[in-house]
Amino acid sequence: MIPFLDIQKINVRYQKEFLKHFEQVLSKGNYILGDYVSQFESEFATYCGTTYCLGTGNGLDALTLILKGFIELGELKLGDKVIVPANTFIATILSVIHAGLEPVLVDPDESTFNLSEKGVKAALHNDIKAIIVVHLYGQVSEMNEISELAKTHNLLLIEDAAQAHGAQDGLGSTSGNVGHAAAFSFYPAKNLGALGDAGAITTNNSELYGAVGKLRNYGSSKKYQNDSIGFNSRLDELQAGFLSEKLKYLDTDNSKRRQIALRYNNEIKNPKVRLPIVTHLESHVFYAYVVRVEDRENFRDYLLENGIETLVHYPIPPHRQNALKRFKHLNLPITDAIHKSVVSLPISPVLKDADVSKIIETVNAY
DSSP states (O other): OBOSOOHHHHHHTTHHHHHHHHHHHHHHOOOBSOHHHHHHHHHHHHHHTOSEEEEESSHHHHHHHHHHHHHHTTSSOTTOEEEEETTSOHHHHHHHHHTTOEEEEEOOOTTTSSOOHHHHHHHOOTTEEEEEEEOGGGOOOOHHHHHHHHHHTTOEEEEEOTTOTTOBOTTSOBTTSSSSEEEEEOOTTSSSOOSSOOEEEEESOHHHHHHHHHHTBTTEEETTEEOSOOOBOOOBHHHHHHHHHHHTTHHHHHHHHHHHHHHHHHHOOOTTEEOOOOSOGGGOOOSOEEEEESSHHHHHHHHHHTTBOOBOSOSSOGGGSGGGGGGTTOOOHHHHHHHHHEEEEOOOTTOOHHHHHHHHHHHHHO
8 A cells, every 4th residue: 555645654764863852852851942942943944044933832823823923013903804815724714713813715826726916916905914825735826926916005924834844936935934924834744744743933023023932932031921912832842853853854855755746747647637737846845746636536546446545635625614604605616626626646755666656557547
């Protein structure tokens, strides 16, 4: 069986380093906001090309804290509206709601699955105060065009880069450094994954850095002195060290993902299977390689019968979820069509060439 993603095989490569780090953390006895967190924050900020990085408990918290931070700074106020892509993972939308803001769901571009300048422009009105772009599946959104819109209309531009560690825009800027702030998830299945929940915020805004630094730690900058209504969302020492070790190899792993994606692009020749539109192969990090098939379940069953696991990112769009039923009236035809037809093929830095060949042959035989 070719698994969709073998996380154990990905992480066992670092077993020696992980065990050494565990022993160091255990011997130091400092488990919260210590040296290893500071080290990773510095390394990841440098990697993204930003001035600041703040570790958080997870990616949802990272997005929520960015929005809460801008509220603390007076750049957003409760009830302000925020544009989000309608086809994102639900966490993007939940962050807006948790922050006391109102999400405005916008259909994506049908070819890239990301927000487009056209879609954002059509949704703009006076109540919109921010845009959250999602670099879905590891491909950076049309940031140049959307950035210009944000500047023209004085809007905050926030990146949900949870699937885009190391991805770049068309001009060479790394995700995490193409908006006012960015949120990352280090969920274990991500390109840069922890061994548990973890997240981070990157920004060049010193005021936001200060505000979020307090908010993630009970609203406190000094022990037992609380300046704001805060949260408890901190990257812990153990996960920070694991991430520092894996960060060294992120570009190499992303390159392997691109190689597999290139083979899929060039060698899958089945008219029943629509391949993803890739605007810049060299800057895409392929968190997921997503094709579209009309009879999705039949296609997935066929691959499974032939020993190949697949996944669906994501079977139910946010506006069709019970949790967000107040949005069910929205007319979002592209989002609905995407969620009915997408299938993710296996792709990872530990996938063997022979397995890639079998996947291609099986897809072509469908």
